[in-house]
Amino acid sequence: MSDAEHPADESNPNVAQDDFEPVQVFPEADEMDLRPGADNCYKCTTCDSACPVAEVDDEFPGPKFQGPEQWRLKRKSDEDIDASVMDCSNCMRCDDVCPSSVPLSQMHNTARGEFVDERMEKLSREYVRNRILANYRTMAELGSKVPRLTNFVMGLGVTKLFNEKVLGVTSEREFPEFATQTFREWWDERGGPQVRSEDKRVAYFHGCYSNYNTPEVGKALVRVFEEFGYEVVVPVQRCSGTPMFANGMLNDAKRAAGINVENFSGLIADGYDIVASCTSCSMSLKQEYPELFDLDGIEDVSAHTYEAMEYLRIHEDLEGALADSSVPEQSYAYHAPCHARNQGLDRQAVELFRELDGVEIEDVGPSCSGISGTYGWKEEKYEKSMKIGEEMFEHMHHAAGEVGMTECPTCSMQMEHGTGYEIRHPLQVLEEAMA
Amino acid sequence: MPIRDDVLVVGGGLAGSIAALSAAEAGASVRLVSYKKSTLRFASGLIDVLGYPNGDGPVSNPYDALSSLPDDHPYSLAGEQAIRDGLDLFDEVTADSYRGSHTDANALVPTYGGTVKPTARYPEASAAGLASDARSMLVVGFRSLTDFDARLVSEHLEAAGVPFEVRGAELSFPEEFRADAKVTRFANALDRDEEIRFAGRSVGAREALAETVKPRLKGVERVGFPSLLGDEHADEVRADLESHLGVDVFEIPMGPPSFPGLRLEDALFAALDDAGVRMSTGNPVVDYEADGDELQAVHVDQKRRKVPYHADEFVLAAGGLVGKGIDSNRSRVREPIFESYVPHPSDRYDWFDTDAFGDHPFARFGVVVDDEMRVLDRNDAPQFANLRAAGAVVGGADGAAEKSSSGISLATGVVAGREAGASI
Ligand SMILES: Cc1cc2nc3c(=O)[nH]c(=O)nc-3n(C[C@H](O)[C@H](O)[C@H](O)COP(=O)(O)OP(=O)(O)OC[C@H]3O[C@@H](n4cnc5c(N)ncnc54)[C@H](O)[C@@H]3O)c2cc1C
Ligand code: SF4
Ligand code: SF4
Numbered sequence: 001m002s003d004a005e006h007p008a009d010e011s012n013p014n015v016a017q018d019d020f021e022p023v024q025v026f027p028e029a030d031e032m033d034l035r036p037g038a039d040n041c042y043k044c045t046t047c048d049s050a051c052p053v054a055e056v057d058d059e060f061p062g063p064k065f066q067g068p069e070q071w072r073l074k075r076k077s078d079e080d081i082d083a084s085v086m087d088c089s090n091c092m093r094c095d096d097v098c099p100s101s102v103p104l105s106q107m108h109n110t111a112r113g114e115f116v117d118e119r120m121e122k123l124s125r126e127y128v129r130n131r132i133l134a135n136y137r138t139m140a141e142l143g144s145k146v147p148r149l150t151n152f153v154m155g156l157g158v159t160k161l162f163n164e165k166v167l168g169v170t171s172e173r174e175f176p177e178f179a180t181q182t183f184r185e186w187w188d189e190r191g192g193p194q195v196r197s198e199d200k201r202v203a204y205f206h207g208c209y210s211n212y213n214t215p216e217v218g219k220a221l222v223r224v225f226e227e228f229g230y231e232v233v234v235p236v237q238r239c240s241g242t243p244m245f246a247n248g249m250l251n252d253a254k255r256a257a258g259i260n261v262e263n264f265s266g267l268i269a270d271g272y273d274i275v276a277s278c279t280s281c282s283m284s285l286k287q288e289y290p291e292l293f294d295l296d297g298i299e300d301v302s303a304h305t306y307e308a309m310e311y312l313r314i315h316e317d318l319e320g321a322l323a324d325s326s327v328p329e330q331s332y333a334y335h336a337p338c339h340a341r342n343q344g345l346d347r348q349a350v351e352l353f354r355e356l357d358g359v360e361i362e363d364v365g366p367s368c369s370g371i372s373g374t375y376g377w378k379e380e381k382y383e384k385s386m387k388i389g390e391e392m393f394e395h396m397h398h399a400a401g402e403v404g405m406t407e408c409p410t411c412s413m414q415m416e417h418g419t420g421y422e423i424r425h426p427l428q429v430l431e432e433a434m435a
Numbered sequence: 436m437p438i439r440d441d442v443l444v445v446g447g448g449l450a451g452s453i454a455a456l457s458a459a460e461a462g463a464s465v466r467l468v469s470y471k472k473s474t475l476r477f478a479s480g481l482i483d484v485l486g487y488p489n490g491d492g493p494v495s496n497p498y499d500a501l502s503s504l505p506d507d508h509p510y511s512l513a514g515e516q517a518i519r520d521g522l523d524l525f526d527e528v529t530a531d532s533y534r535g536s537h538t539d540a541n542a543l544v545p546t547y548g549g550t551v552k553p554t555a556r557y558p559e560a561s562a563a564g565l566a567s568d569a570r571s572m573l574v575v576g577f578r579s580l581t582d583f584d585a586r587l588v589s590e591h592l593e594a595a596g597v598p599f600e601v602r603g604a605e606l607s608f609p610e611e612f613r614a615d616a617k618v619t620r621f622a623n624a625l626d627r628d629e630e631i632r633f634a635g636r637s638v639g640a641r642e643a644l645a646e647t648v649k650p651r652l653k654g655v656e657r658v659g660f661p662s663l664l665g666d667e668h669a670d671e672v673r674a675d676l677e678s679h680l681g682v683d684v685f686e687i688p689m690g691p692p693s694f695p696g697l698r699l700e701d702a703l704f705a706a707l708d709d710a711g712v713r714m715s716t717g718n719p720v721v722d723y724e725a726d727g728d729e730l731q732a733v734h735v736d737q738k739r740r741k742v743p744y745h746a747d748e749f750v751l752a753a754g755g756l757v758g759k760g761i762d763s764n765r766s767r768v769r770e771p772i773f774e775s776y777v778p779h780p781s782d783r784y785d786w787f788d789t790d791a792f793g794d795h796p797f798a799r800f801g802v803v804v805d806d807e808m809r810v811l812d813r814n815d816a817p818q819f820a821n822l823r824a825a826g827a828v829v830g831g832a833d834g835a836a837e838k839s840s841s842g843i844s845l846a847t848g849v850v851a852g853r854e855a856g857a858s859i
Contacts, residue, residue: 046476049619049692062617096717099471099759286738303740313438314742344717344737351713363708390627391667 037103038075041068047094047104052368053087056387060087063094067107081115087381088112089372090246091338092283106291109245116248129169133374134247135239170382176213176413183215187222187234197231201272202311203264204234207281209409220431221277221308227434228316233272235263240281242339243374245288257289257298265297274305277427279340279407280373282307286343307407309352309426310345318352325433326357332424333364333399335392335415337408338372349405349426356433361405364395369406371414386418393418405429439745440466440713441859443733444852445720445772446752446760448473449841450826452703453524453848454750454855459710461856467712468735468744470719473700474758474827479552479688480662480695481544481561482525482533482845484518485510486553486838493553495540497842507831510839512806513846521845525556528706532698534562543567547583547661547689549591553838558695560669563657564685566592570656571600574687575648577608580618583661583689604651609633609643618663622694625672626665641672645679655682662686662694669698715744720753720772730819733772748821748855751775751802751810752848755827755834761800768800773822775802776813777830801830808851821858823851 041064048054048062066085073079085108092105120127181189183206202225210218225232237260244253264274276282285305290298312318332353336346346366353361370388375381396404396419404415404423412423442458444451447469455467485497494500498518504511510518526536533556535542541553543566551566564572574592576585589603608621610631624631624640633643648658658676664686665672676684688695707714715735722734722741730749734741751773753760762771768779768786779800780786786797803811808823825847827834834840 044477044691045617046472046692048617049476049697051617054617055619055623058620097472097476099476302738310737315437342717344715344735346716347714354711 037107038068038071040100041098041102042100044099046097046099047102050093050097052091052093052370052388053089053384056384057087060084063088063104063108066111067094067104068102070111071107080119081111083115083119085111085115086248089375090242091368091372092342093338093368096338096342103291105288109248109250109288109292112245112248113250114248116250120248129378130247130374131249131252133169133377134243134249134252169377170379172382174417176209176409178212179215181215183211183218184234186215186219193226193231193233195226195229195231197229199271200228200230201267201270202230202232202275203267203272204232205237205240205260205264205274205276205281205285205305206234207237207276207278207409208239210277214409214425217277217425217427220425220427221275224312224427224430224434225275225308228312228321233267235267237263240276240278240284241288242280242284245284245292246373246375250292254293254295257293258295260285261289261295261297261301265300268297268300268304272304273311274301275308275311276305277308277407277425278409279307279337279343279345280410282310283339283342307340307343307345309348309430310343313348313352319355322352322356322430322433327359327429327432329358329360330403330429331360331401332362332403332405332429333396333401333421334361334405335364335369335396335411336366337406337411338368340407341366345407349407353426353429356429359429360400362399362401364392364399367391367395369408369411369414371410371417373410376410376414385414389414389418396421437732437743437745438466440464441746442466442748442750442852442855443468443744443746444750444752445469445733446473446754446758446826446828447714447716448475448752448754448758448826448844449699449703450754450828450844450848450851451750451752452707453521453845454752454823454825454852455707455712456524456528456710457849457852458748458750458856459712459852461853461859463748463856463859465710465712465856466744466746467707467714467716468718468720468733469714469716470753470759474754475693475696475700475703477691477693478696478841479546479690480558480693480699481552481554481688482522482535482556482841483553483834483838484522484541484555484842486541488837490836492838493541493543495553497541497555497839498539505831507803509804509829509832509843509847512804512831513808513850514806517846517850518842521842521849522555524849525845529556529699529702532559532702533557534559545588545592545597545659545687547588547687549588549595551592551595551597555842558686558688558698560662560664560673560686560695561688562685563683564659564687566595566597568657569599570683571654572602573648573651573653573655573658574601574603575651575658575660576603576605577621577661578605579608580621580661580663583687588687600655602655604648606647606651609647610640618661618692618694619666622663622666625663626668628672628675641675642679645676648680652680652682657683657685659685659687661689663689664694666694666697669694720744723773725819728817728820730821748858749819749823750808750851750855751822751824751828752826752844752851753828755801756797758827760826760828761802763797763800768797770802770828773810773818775810775818775822775824777802778813795833798833798836799830801828803831804829804847806850807854808847809854821855823855825851 054062094104238256241253370385376385404421441463488500535556574585585603628639721736724732732743732745826844
C-alpha cells in the first residue's frame with residue numbers, strides 16, 4: 001500500500017513483535033509449535049521479493065508460502081508438507097528481511113525435515129543423492145585419504161557421467177580438489193598450539209571444507225590468532241550440519257550437532273570462545289542449533305560462537321594492527337555470502353581492507369551467488385543456480401579486481417565456476433598483512 | 436580495542452542515510468547500524484515535503500505553508516533552509532534518477548490507488564505520468580497482479596478530475612507465469628529481457644510486452660504500468676518499451692515490494708559506500724552505555740550476544756511506529772533503545788481519534804528535540820549531550836497525513852548529521 005491511500009503509520013501493521021522469541025516456543029525437543037511465529041506474518045511479501053529462488057523459478061511458491069502459510073494449513077487440517085519446500089536453498093535471506101521477525105528459515109528447516117522423513121522414498125535416487133551430498137564429510141574423509149587418486153578419478157569424464165546419470169549430480173561442475181595434506185594433519189604435524197595463554201583462548205571450528213580442501217584458510221586463521229596472542233585449540237569435530245539442514249536430513253544433523261556441542265561446550269567454562277572461518281558454519285552453531293535441537297550446552301555454544309574476523313574486530317584493534325601494514329598490490333571482487341549477511345557481517349571485509357595499503361576491494365553487490373551449498377550441485381537445479389548467480393558474475397566482471405574474495409567455500413566454488421577467477425578468503429589476506 | 440567511530444547512526448532508512456552522509460561531509464568517520472530493511476521497501480519512493488499542512492490542501496508550494504505549522508513541528512525546529520539542504524543532498528545522491536528540483540512547487544503524481552499526490556521529488560520513471568500534463572493516458576494492469584487494478588486506477592483518476600482522457604486495460608503478461616508469480620519475477624524477466632515464447636516465436640520479454648499492449652493504444656499519448664518495469668536496468672526497459680510503442684512510458688508507484696523504494700535504497704547505499712560510511716546491518720541496537728550525560732556506546736544484539744559499538748556522537752534514526760523506532764504496548768508508548776521521553780496521554784483511549792480518518796495523536800508520537808535535533812528529556816534538557824534524532828522517530832508531525840514524511844526525514848537528517856559531525 002502506498003501512503004497515498006492510507007496514512008502510513010496506520011495502514012502498515014509493521015510494528016514490533018517483541019512477544020515472540022522462536023526458541024521459547026518449543027514445548028518438547030522434537031515437537032515444534034511455530035504457530036505463534038506464523039501469526040506474526042502480515043503478508044507484506046517482503047520475504048518473497050528477497051528470495052533468490054522465487055526470482056528465477058516460477059514453480060517455487062516462495063518463503064511466505066513455505067513458512068507461515070504452510071504452518072497455517074497444517075494447523076487447520078492435517079495437510080502434508082508441500083514438496084516445493086525441497087526447492088528452498090536455505091539461503092535464509094527471507095529471515096533477514098522479514099520486518100515482523102517470523103522465524104522463516106526455522107519453519108523451512110522443520111518442514112523439510114518432516115517432508116524427508118514422511119514423504120520421501122528412502123531408496124529414491126533423489127534421497128540417496130541428497131544424502132550423499134549432505135554428508136560431504138564422509139566422502140571427503142575417504143577421498144582425502146588418497147587425495148591424488150580421488151582428484152584424478154573425480155576429474156574423469158566417466159565419473160562425471162556416472163554421477164549425473166546415476167546420482168543426479170551435475171556434470172557441469174568440477175569437484176573441488178582434495179588437499180594433499182588436511183588441515184588436521186598439518187595441525188598435528190606442527191604439534192598443535194604454538195601459543196599458550198590463560199585469558200586469550202579460542203577453539204577453532206574448521207568445518208569440512210577448510211580441513212579437506214582449503215587447509216590454507218585454516219592455517220591463516222591459526223597464524224593470525226596466534227599473532228594476536230591467542231591460544232588456539234582444534235577439538236575433534238563433525239560437519240556443522242548446514243548441508244544436512246538444507247536437505248532435510250535433520251537426524252544426521254542432530255547427530256553431528258551432538259558431537260560438536262559435546263566437544264566444544266566443555267571448553268567454554270575454561271574461557272574459550274569458538275571461532276569459525278566459514279560463515280555457514282558459524283551461522284549453524286549460532287542460530288540453527290538452538291533453533292532446531294535441544295541438547296545440553298547448546299545455548300552456551302551458540303552464545304560463544306563467532307565468525308573469525310568478527311571476533312577479532314570485537315576483541316582486538318584490528319584496524320590499528322593493520323594501520324601500518326601493507327601488502328603487494330592486489331585487487332578483489334568481494335562477494336558477501338548470504339549467511340554472512342544474516343549475521344550482519346556482510347560489510348566487514350570491505351570495511352577493513354579498504355583501509356589496507358595495497359588492497360583494492362569492491363563489493364560486487366547484494367545478490368546471492370546461487371550455489372547455496374549442495375543446491376547448485378543437483379542436476380535439476382544447476383541451471384537455476386547459474387541464473388541466480390548471473391548478477392554476481394556480471395558484477396565481478398565489472399569490478400576492478402581479477403581475484404574474488406568471499407568467506408563461504410561453496411560461494412567461492414560458484415564464483416570460480418562462473419568467472420574463472422581465483423578466490424581467496426579474507427583470513428588469507430589478513431595473514432599476509434600481519435606477516 | 437572495540438569497534439569505534441566518530442559518529443554512529445542508528446537506523447538505515449532515509450533519515451539515517453542522510454544523517455550519515457551529512458556527518459561524513461563534515462569530515463567525521465561514520466558508522467550506520469541498522470536492523471531490518473527500512474520502510475523504503477514499502478514506500479512509494481516519492482519524496483513528499485508538504486502537501487496537506489494541518490489537514491488542509493493540497494498546497495502547491497510547500498514552503499509558503501511552513502509558517503502555518505505549530506512551533507513543535509520538526510520543520511519549525513529545523514527551519515526552511517534545512518529542508519532545502521536536505522533536498523540538495525538528496526538530489527546529489529539520486530542524480531538523474533529523480534526529478535522536481537527545477538521548482539519549489541509540488542508535482543502531482545498519480546498513485547496506484549488512482550489518487551493524485553502532491554510531492555516534491557519523483558522518480559524519473561514516473562515523470563511522463565504527471566497529472567498536470569494534458570496528454571491522454573492508458574493505464575495497463577496485469578490480470579495476475581491483483582494488487583493493481585488498472586480500470587480502478589483510471590476511474591479514480593477520472594473522478595479526481597484530471598485534465599486528460601484516461602483508460603484502463605487489464606492484460607495478461609505475455610509469458611505464462613504462475614498465477615501468483617512474484618512482482619520480482621516480472622521485473623527480472625524485463626530486466627534481463629528474457630527470451631520468451633510469444634505468438635509462436637521466441638522474442639525478448641520487453642518486445643513481447645510492447646506487442647501485447649500495442650492493440651490497446653488506440654491513439655493515447657502515454658502509457659502507465661505498475662512499477663515493475665525492471666530493476667537494475669529500469670531505464671533501458673522503459674526506453675525499449677517506448678521505442679516499440681512509439682509513446683512515452685511511465686511507472687505508477689505501487690507497494691510492497693516497491694521497486695521505486697528499492698531503487699532509492701540502492702542509490703542511498705551506493706552514496707554511503709562512496710562517502711566511506713561503514714555499515715553494519717541485520718542486527719538491532721538494544722542497549723547503551725553512558726558515563727553521566729555522555730553516551731559511550733550502543734550495544735548491538737548479534738544473535739543473542741551484545742556487542743558494543745563506541746562513538747563520540749550518536750544519531751537515533753530508527754523510524755516511527757512503522758520502522759520500530761517507537762514501540763507501544765497497551766499501557767504506554769516508548770522509545771525502546773534509550774528510553775527517551777515520548778510525550779503521550781496516559782489514557783490510551785486518548786491516543787487515537789474515534790474517526791478513522793480523524794486527527795490521531797498517535798501519529799505525532801515521537802521523541803522531543805531542540806533546533807539542533809538534540810533529544811530532550813521531560814524537562815526540556817538534553818537527555819545526553821551527544822544524542823540527536825532524525826526522521827520518523829521525532830514527534831510532532833503526522834507525516835502520513837500531511838504528506839511530509841520524507842521531507843521531515845531529509846531536513847532533520849541533515850541537521851542531526853551535520854551537528855553531530857561538527858561536534859567531533
Ligand atoms: C507504506 C509506506 C508508504 C510511504 N510512502 C511515502 C510517500 O509516498 N512519500 C513520502 O514522502 N514518504 C512515504 N513514506 C515514508 C518514508 O518512506 C519513510 O518511512 C520516512 O521518511 C521515515 O524514514 P526514517 O528513516 O525515519 O525511518 P524508517 O524508514 O522507518 O527506517 C528506520 C530504520 O531503523 C531501523 N531500526 C529500527 N530499530 C532499530 C534498532 N533498534 N537498531 C537498529 N536499527 C533499527 C529499521 O530497521 C529501519 O532500517 C512511506 C512509508 C511507508 C511505511
Ligand atoms: S513472513 Fe515476514 S516478510 Fe514474509 S510476508 Fe510474512 S511478515 Fe512479510
Ligand atoms: S531460505 Fe532462501 S531460497 Fe529458501 S525460501 Fe528463504 S529466501 Fe527463498
